[in-house]
Amino acid sequence: MGMPCYNFTVELVHRGKVRDVYADGPDELILVATDRVSVYDVVLPTPIPDKGRLLTALSLWWFEQLAAVVRNHVISADDVPAEFAGRAIRCRRLSMVPVECVARGYLAGSGWSAYASSGSVCGVVLPAGLVEGDRLPEPIFTPTTKTPPEQGHDEPMTFADVTALVGAERAGELRDTTLRLYEAAGKITSDRGLVLADTKFEFGLWPDGLTLADEALTSDSSRYWRAEDWTPGRRQIGYDKQYLRDWASDLGSWDKTPPGPVIPPEVVDETRRRYVALYERITGTAWS
Numbered sequence: 001m002g003m004p005c006y007n008f009t010v011e012l013v014h015r016g017k018v019r020d021v022y023a024d025g026p027d028e029l030i031l032v033a034t035d036r037v038s039v040y041d042v043v044l045p046t047p048i049p050d051k052g053r054l055l056t057a058l059s060l061w062w063f064e065q066l067a068a069v070v071r072n073h074v075i076s077a078d079d080v081p082a083e084f085a086g087r088a089i090r091c092r093r094l095s096m097v098p099v100e101c102v103a104r105g106y107l108a109g110s111g112w113s114a115y116a117s118s119g120s121v122c123g124v125v126l127p128a129g130l131v132e133g134d135r136l137p138e139p140i141f142t143p144t145t146k147t148p149p150e151q152g153h154d155e156p157m158t159f160a161d162v163t164a165l166v167g168a169e170r171a172g173e174l175r176d177t178t179l180r181l182y183e184a185a186g187k188i189t190s191d192r193g194l195v196l197a198d199t200k201f202e203f204g205l206w207p208d209g210l211t212l213a214d215e216a217l218t219s220d221s222s223r224y225w226r227a228e229d230w231t232p233g234r235r236q237i238g239y240d241k242q243y244l245r246d247w248a249s250d251l252g253s254w255d256k257t258p259p260g261p262v263i264p265p266e267v268v269d270e271t272r273r274r275y276v277a278l279y280e281r282i283t284g285t286a287w288s
């Protein structure tokens with residue numbers, strides 16, 4: 001599908017749950033964030049106003065903060081088709097490493113479930129006696145497969161699985177870079193009174209060196225808690241995306257398969273308010 005935009009034509013190459021990806025020539029992509037929201041991998045029928053712009057702005061802010069740790073795929077946030085302005089990033093088209101690189105400093109979500117049933121997460125053995133929401137002795141690398149949505153959910157990988165897939169040197173580089181990014185981001189969030197419980201990065205190769213791609217530290221890819229709310233021993237109060245997950249899960253009537261439930265207006269408003277608050281708290285800039 002071609003779409004004429006000023007003097008060039010971009011082509012839709014991929015439609016994710018929440019983002020649309022356009023190619024502009026062979027070497028560049030335009031990642032467009034929409035206002036769609038997904039919960040438990042299901043896109044809900046109700047959009048969250050401004051979400052695409054908020055997450056794009058937050059991702060750009062983080063790419064800039066973390067540029068000293070590893071180079072990233074961003075070319076420009078301005079040189080994009082007018083209809084996507086504010087919610088699109090022009091980036092280098094990379095050959096993507098087929099691993100979702102997750103760092104965890106706290107036990108939550110699937111990490112907590114895995115620990116509760118096996119005492120380890122992605123092959124990393126953890127001390128006994130940890131409770132939900134606990135801080136880990138040190139951050140750990142808990143990668144998953146990058147499974148296309150039509151083929152099911154991302155599955156946990158051990159470090160040995162990653163090594164088998166990409167080789168020992170690249171696997172080590174992925175783990176080290178992921179943990180360095182998590183550490184750098186965690187310092188920034190803790191200065192702002194936030195706990196960065198876990199986050200997911202994706203990397204590509206350009207032309208052969210590791211490059212941070214996709215989105216960075218948005219609430220779609222990360223779990224943020226307010227430091228003052230953090231209380232180990234229970235499910236944590238999520239800062240934004242978790243709010244919607246909890247709402248959907250507490251409905252009780254939804255089996256987490258499509259179609260997802262319509263979000264009532266007050267829950268849309270509260271969700272948007274949380275995205276704005278997160279953006280403002282992290283960047284220190286008022287949302288306009």
Ligand SMILES: Nc1ncnc2c1ncn2[C@@H]1O[C@H](COP(=O)(O)OP(=O)(O)OP(=O)(O)O)[C@@H](O)[C@H]1O
Pocket residue numbers: 014015016017018019020021029073091092093094095096149202204213214215
């Ligand atoms: N610089 C890049 N070069 C090539 N591909 C990229 C780059 N940055 C991100 N991608 C890929 O673009 C796609 C973005 O799609 P998106 O994340 O919206 O949907 P998805 O990953 O298919 O599904 P989900 O909604 O579960 O995330 C991903 O496959 C991601 O790996």
Ligand SMILES: [Mg+2]
Pocket residue numbers: 016
């Ligand atoms: Mg994705």
